[in-house]
Amino acid sequence: MVGFNLTKEQLLQKQLFRDFAEMEIRPIASQMDEEEKFPQELLDKLKKYGMMGIPYDRKYGGAGSDVLTYALCIEELSKVDGSTGVTVSVHTSLCCSCINDFANEAQKEKYLRPLVNGSKVGCFGLTEPGAGTDASGQQTTARLEGDYYILNGQKVFTTNSGFADVFVVFALTDRSKGTRGISAFIVERDTPGLEVSKDIPRMGIRAASNAEVALVDVKVPKENLIGSEGMGYKIAMTALAGGRIGIGAQAVGIAQGAINEAVKYVKERKQFGRRISQFQNTQFKLAELQTKVDAARIMVWRAAVAKDNHENYAPLAAMCKYFASEVANDVTRDCVQLLGGYGYSREYPVERMHRDAKITEIYEGTTEAMKMIISGAMKVN
Amino acid sequence: MSRDIYVIVELRDGILSKVGLELVGKARELADNLGQDVVAILLGLGIKGKARILIEHGADKVIVVDDPMLSEYVTEPFTKAVCTILTEKQPEIVLFGATSIGRDLAPRVSARIHTGLTADCTKLEIDDDSKLLLMTRPAFGGNIMATIICQDFRPQMATVRPGVMVALEKDTSRKGEIEELDIKFNESDMNVKIREVIKSTKKAVDITEAKYIVSGGRGVGEPGKFNMLKDLAGELGAEVAASRVCVDSGWIDKECQVGQTGKTVRPDLYMACGISGAIQHVAGMEGSELIIAINKNEAAPIFSIADLGIVGDINKIIPKLTEALKKSKTLS
Amino acid sequence: MKIIVCAKQVPDTTEVRLDPKTNTLIRDGVPSIINPDDKAGIEAALQLKEKVPGSTVTVICMGPLQADVALREALAMGCDDAILITDRAFGGSDTWATSSIIASALKKMDFDLIITGRQAIDGDTAQVGPQIAEHLGIPQVTYAEKIDLEDDKLVVWRQFEDCCHIIEVAMPCLVTSLSELAEPRFMSVGGIVDAYNSKEVKIWSYEDVKDTLDEANMGLKGSPTKVSKSFTKEAKGEGMLLKDLTDDEAVAAIMTKLQEKHII
Numbered sequence: 001m002v003g004f005n006l007t008k009e010q011l012l013q014k015q016l017f018r019d020f021a022e023m024e025i026r027p028i029a030s031q032m033d034e035e036e037k038f039p040q041e042l043l044d045k046l047k048k049y050g051m052m053g054i055p056y057d058r059k060y061g062g063a064g065s066d067v068l069t070y071a072l073c074i075e076e077l078s079k080v081d082g083s084t085g086v087t088v089s090v091h092t093s094l095c096c097s098c099i100n101d102f103a104n105e106a107q108k109e110k111y112l113r114p115l116v117n118g119s120k121v122g123c124f125g126l127t128e129p130g131a132g133t134d135a136s137g138q139q140t141t142a143r144l145e146g147d148y149y150i151l152n153g154q155k156v157f158t159t160n161s162g163f164a165d166v167f168v169v170f171a172l173t174d175r176s177k178g179t180r181g182i183s184a185f186i187v188e189r190d191t192p193g194l195e196v197s198k199d200i201p202r203m204g205i206r207a208a209s210n211a212e213v214a215l216v217d218v219k220v221p222k223e224n225l226i227g228s229e230g231m232g233y234k235i236a237m238t239a240l241a242g243g244r245i246g247i248g249a250q251a252v253g254i255a256q257g258a259i260n261e262a263v264k265y266v267k268e269r270k271q272f273g274r275r276i277s278q279f280q281n282t283q284f285k286l287a288e289l290q291t292k293v294d295a296a297r298i299m300v301w302r303a304a305v306a307k308d309n310h311e312n313y314a315p316l317a318a319m320c321k322y323f324a325s326e327v328a329n330d331v332t333r334d335c336v337q338l339l340g341g342y343g344y345s346r347e348y349p350v351e352r353m354h355r356d357a358k359i360t361e362i363y364e365g366t367t368e369a370m371k372m373i374i375s376g377a378m379k380v381n
Numbered sequence: 382m383s384r385d386i387y388v389i390v391e392l393r394d395g396i397l398s399k400v401g402l403e404l405v406g407k408a409r410e411l412a413d414n415l416g417q418d419v420v421a422i423l424l425g426l427g428i429k430g431k432a433r434i435l436i437e438h439g440a441d442k443v444i445v446v447d448d449p450m451l452s453e454y455v456t457e458p459f460t461k462a463v464c465t466i467l468t469e470k471q472p473e474i475v476l477f478g479a480t481s482i483g484r485d486l487a488p489r490v491s492a493r494i495h496t497g498l499t500a501d502c503t504k505l506e507i508d509d510d511s512k513l514l515l516m517t518r519p520a521f522g523g524n525i526m527a528t529i530i531c532q533d534f535r536p537q538m539a540t541v542r543p544g545v546m547v548a549l550e551k552d553t554s555r556k557g558e559i560e561e562l563d564i565k566f567n568e569s570d571m572n573v574k575i576r577e578v579i580k581s582t583k584k585a586v587d588i589t590e591a592k593y594i595v596s597g598g599r600g601v602g603e604p605g606k607f608n609m610l611k612d613l614a615g616e617l618g619a620e621v622a623a624s625r626v627c628v629d630s631g632w633i634d635k636e637c638q639v640g641q642t643g644k645t646v647r648p649d650l651y652m653a654c655g656i657s658g659a660i661q662h663v664a665g666m667e668g669s670e671l672i673i674a675i676n677k678n679e680a681a682p683i684f685s686i687a688d689l690g691i692v693g694d695i696n697k698i699i700p701k702l703t704e705a706l707k708k709s710k711t712l713s
Numbered sequence: 714m715k716i717i718v719c720a721k722q723v724p725d726t727t728e729v730r731l732d733p734k735t736n737t738l739i740r741d742g743v744p745s746i747i748n749p750d751d752k753a754g755i756e757a758a759l760q761l762k763e764k765v766p767g768s769t770v771t772v773i774c775m776g777p778l779q780a781d782v783a784l785r786e787a788l789a790m791g792c793d794d795a796i797l798i799t800d801r802a803f804g805g806s807d808t809w810a811t812s813s814i815i816a817s818a819l820k821k822m823d824f825d826l827i828i829t830g831r832q833a834i835d836g837d838t839a840q841v842g843p844q845i846a847e848h849l850g851i852p853q854v855t856y857a858e859k860i861d862l863e864d865d866k867l868v869v870w871r872q873f874e875d876c877c878h879i880i881e882v883a884m885p886c887l888v889t890s891l892s893e894l895a896e897p898r899f900m901s902v903g904g905i906v907d908a909y910n911s912k913e914v915k916i917w918s919y920e921d922v923k924d925t926l927d928e929a930n931m932g933l934k935g936s937p938t939k940v941s942k943s944f945t946k947e948a949k950g951e952g953m954l955l956k957d958l959t960d961d962e963a964v965a966a967i968m969t970k971l972q973e974k975h976i977i
Contacts, residue, residue, distance in 0.1 A: 581877070
C-alpha cells in the first residue's frame with residue numbers, strides 16, 4: 001500500500017477477483033446455497049487461477065503476492081458469496097500458514113507446495129465438541145508408538161473437511177502440560193481411521209463444507225509432527241491471528257455486497273409515486289451503512305499491511321474481525337429491511353447475505369474472544 | 382479530375398445482394414446532386430446477365446469483371462480487381478455494403494490506393510457548400526453519431542449499413558452501358574485456399590446476444606401458445622424469451638428468462654406480448670432500443686416504457702402480424 | 714511460432730449512458746477494458762503458444778500511457794512481451810494513420826502470425842486490421858471464428874452472414890478475431906505478480922519507428938478522414954399507446970413502426 005491507495009498491481013488483482021466472482025460465482029451462488037454444496041468445478045477454477053496460495057512464496061509454488069492482495073480476494077469473492085470467501089480463507093490462512101510458518105523443508109516440499117500451487121485443498125482441525133472458545137480444552141490425543149503417532153478424538157465444524165486433501169490436526173501429546181501439551185500434525189485424507197461426516201446443517205455459508213471429523217486410531221507418520229511436541233497451541237493461535245484478517249475481509253465483502261444490491265434495488269423500486277431512492281431515509285440509511293463498511297475495510301487493510309510488514313498484527317486483526325463482523329450483521333439486516341418483503345424472499349440475495357453474516361461473529365474466535373485479545377493487548381487485565 | 386459515384390455490388394450464391402441495389406439507389410440520388418453518373422461494379426463468375434438489373438435500378442453504367450478467380454470471395458483477387466478499376470477510372474465516391482465482404486474488401490482497397498474510408502454509414506449527403514460527401518455513422522457502441530469527411534483524398538469511400546438506404550423501383554425502360562473488363566490475374570493472387578464452404582447451422586440460443594426478441598408473459602396463457610410467438614420470431618429472425626411466470630410454469634426454459642432474476646437484454650427490438658411489465662421484468666429489458674408491447678389491459682405498466690403500445694388480444698394480433706411479415710417478404 | 718496480437722484499450726461502451734438532462738454521454742466511472750475482440754485474439758494466441766512449444770506471444774497497443782494497464786492484463790494472462798506505442802504526434806489519427814503507425818512498429822519485428830480484433834467497440838470501424846495487412850503486404854483472413862494450425866499452415870474458419878469458409882493460408886499472415894474465437898482466460902494471481910515484477914511494458918515513440926514510418930502518415934495531419942461533427946442520438950420520446958384498434962389496424966401500426974426503424 002502507498003498512503004491509503006492500492007498499488008497498480010493490487011488494483012489489477014482486485015479486478016481479477018471481481019471479474020471472477022461476477023462471471024463464475026454470481027450465476028450459481030443462490031443455487032450453491034439452496035443445494036448446500038460447494039461445486040468441484042468452482043474449486044478447480046479457484047485453484048487454477050492461483051487464488052489458493054496468494055500470499056505464499058514462489059519458492060514453494062505460491063503466487064508470491066501479499067496478505068493485502070489475499071484480503072482483496074476474500075472481500076471480492078465474499079461480495080458475491082460468503083461460502084466461497086471462507087473456503088479460500090480457511091485453506092489459505094489456517095491450513096497453509098501452519099505449514100508455511102512452522103514446518104521443516106521436507107514437510108513444506110511435500111505438503112505446502114501442492115496446497116499453494118493449486119493441487120490440493122487443506123483444512124484446520126482444532127475445534128472439538130468440548131473445546132470451542134476454550135481451545136486449550138483439547139481432548140483429541142496423540143500417542144507415540146514407534147514411528148507413528150496414533151490419533152484419537154473428534155473435531156467439529158471443520159471447514160473444507162468435506163473435500164480437503166490435507167488436514168492440520170491438533171491433539172494432546174501430554175495432558176499434564178496443559179496448553180504446552182498440544183501438538184500439531186499433518187494428516188492426509190485417505191489415512192485409515194479418519195472419517196469425515198456429512199456437512200453440519202447451518203444457518204448460513206451453507207455451500208461451504210463444514211463437518212465433523214472423527215479420528216479412530218489414525219496412524220500419522222512421526223515426520224508429520226509440525227515443529228516439536230508442545231508447539232501446537234502456539235501454532236494454532238498464530239494461524240488464527242492471520243485467519244482473522246481473512247474473516248474481517250469476508251465480513252466486509254458480505255456487507256458491501258448487500259449494500260450494492262440495496263442500492264440497485266432502491267433505484268428501481270417505486271412506492272408512493274417515486275423511486276424509494278428519492279426518500280431521504282433511504283439515502284441517509286445507505287450513507288450510514290457505507291461509512292461503517294468503509295471503516296471496517298480500512299481496519300482489515302491495516303491489519304493486512306502490518307502482517308506484510310512483519311509487525312505485531314494480532315491485536316489489529318482481532319479488532320478488524322470484531323468490528324467488521326458486527327458491521328456485516330448490522331448492514332445485512334438493514335439491507336434486508338430496505339428491500340422489504342423482497343429482501344426476505346429467497347429470490348433476492350440479501351437474505352442469504354444476512355444469514356451468512358452471522359457466523360463471522362462466531363468462528364475463528366468469537367467476538368467475546370476478540371475482546372479478550374484486545375483488552376489483553378491494552379494490558380488491562 | 383475525379384468524378385462519378387461507384388458502387389461495388391456483391392453477389393451471394395449468384396443473386397445480387399439487396400444492399401447493392403440499395404446503394405445504387407442512394408448513389409443515384411448523390412449523383413443527381415453532383416450532376417455525375419452512377420457506375421456499378423459487378424465482380425464474379427457467370428454474372429454478365431445480372432448487369433442489366435443494376436441499370437434498371439438506377440445505374441448509368443455497369444463494369445463487369447467475370448473471372449474464375451472471382452467465383453468465391455477471396456480478398457486479394459477482389460482487391461486487385463477493384464483497385465485496377467478505381468486507379469484507371471478515378472471516381473469521386475465509392476460505396477460498398479457494410480457486410481462481412483464489404484468490411485473485408487473496402488479497408489484493403491482504401492489502404493492500397495491511399496484514401497479515406499468511413500465505416501458502416503447510416504446517412505450519406507452532399508454538403509451544399511463544399512460538395513463533399515458527408516458520411517454519418519454510429520460510434521461508441523452506437524451511443525453517438527459522427528459525421529465524417531474526406532477532404533483531400535479521392536475517392537471518398539464508405540461502407541454503408543444494409544437495410545438503411547432505399548433501392549429504386551425497377552424501371553425496365555432505363556438505358557445504360559455495360560462494360561466487360563478483363564483483369565490480369567496471376568496465380569499468386571489467390572494467396573489463400575478455400576478448403577470448404579459450410580452453409581450456416583443454427584447455434585445455441587443466447588438471448589443476451591439477440592438483435593431482436595419476441596417475449597411472452599402471463600397473457601400467453603398456455604405453453605402451446607408459445608408456438609405462436611416462435612412463428613413470429615422466425616419471421617423476424619428473432620429469439621424467443623419470456624417473463625418469470627412462464628419459466629416457473631415450465632412453459633419455457635430458464636435460459637430464456639428476462640428480468641431481475643433472469644437475464645438482462647438490450648436488443649434492437651423487444652416485443653412484449655401479454656407481459657404486464659412488473660418492475661422485476663422491466664429491469665431486465667428497459668434498455669431495449671425499440672419496445673413494442675401488446676396487452677389486453679390498458680393499465681398494464683409495460684405501456685409506460687413501450688415506444689409503441691397496443692391494447693389488444695395477442696391471440697388475434699400475433700398470428701396476423703406473422704402473416705403480414707411473410708407477405709411483405711415475398712413482395713420485395 | 715512468433716505471434717503478435719494488436720490490442721486496444723477502450724471504454725466499456727456497453728456501460729456508457731446518456732445523461733437525459735444534457736443529452737451528453739456520461740463517461741465518468743466507465744471502466745477501461747481490453748477490446749473484447751482483441752481479448753479473444755490474445756486467448757487464441759495463448760492457446761496456439763501452448764500447442765507449439767517455443768512459441769512467443771507479443772502484444773502491441775497504440776494508445777495513451779494509461780493503456781499500460783491493458784498491456785499488464787495481457788501479460789498477466791500469459792503473453793511474453795508487451796509494447797505500448799505512444800506519442801503526442803499520433804493524436805487524432807484515423808484508421809489509415811493508425812494502421813500506418815502500427816504497421817511501422819510491426820515492420821521492426823519478426824512474426825509468423827498477427828492477430829487483430831475485428832472491430833473496436835469505440836471506433837466501430839473494423840478497418841485497422843485489414844489496413845495493417847495491406848501496409849505489410851501479407852494476406853488477411855477476417856471474421857475468424859476458429860483457427861487451427863496444421864503443419865506450417867494456418868486454417869481459419871472465416872464467418873460470413875450465411876455460411877463459413879474454411880481457409881488455408883500460409884504464414885506470415887494477419888487474422889482478425891471475432892469475440893467468439895476464444896473464451897478469454899482470467900489472469901492468474903501469479904501472472905499479475907509477474908506482469909508487474911518480472912515482465913515489462915516497452916514504451917515506443919515516434920523516435921523508435923521513424924525509419925519505417927513516413928511522418929506524413931501520422932496524427933490528424935496524416936489522416937485522410939476527419940470528424941466533421943459528432944452528436945448524440947435523439948433521446949427517446951414519449952411512447953405511443955393505441956387503443957380501440959381492429960386487429961388489422963394493430964398489425965398495420967406495428968408493421969409501420971418496424972419499417973420506420975429499419976427492422977423490416
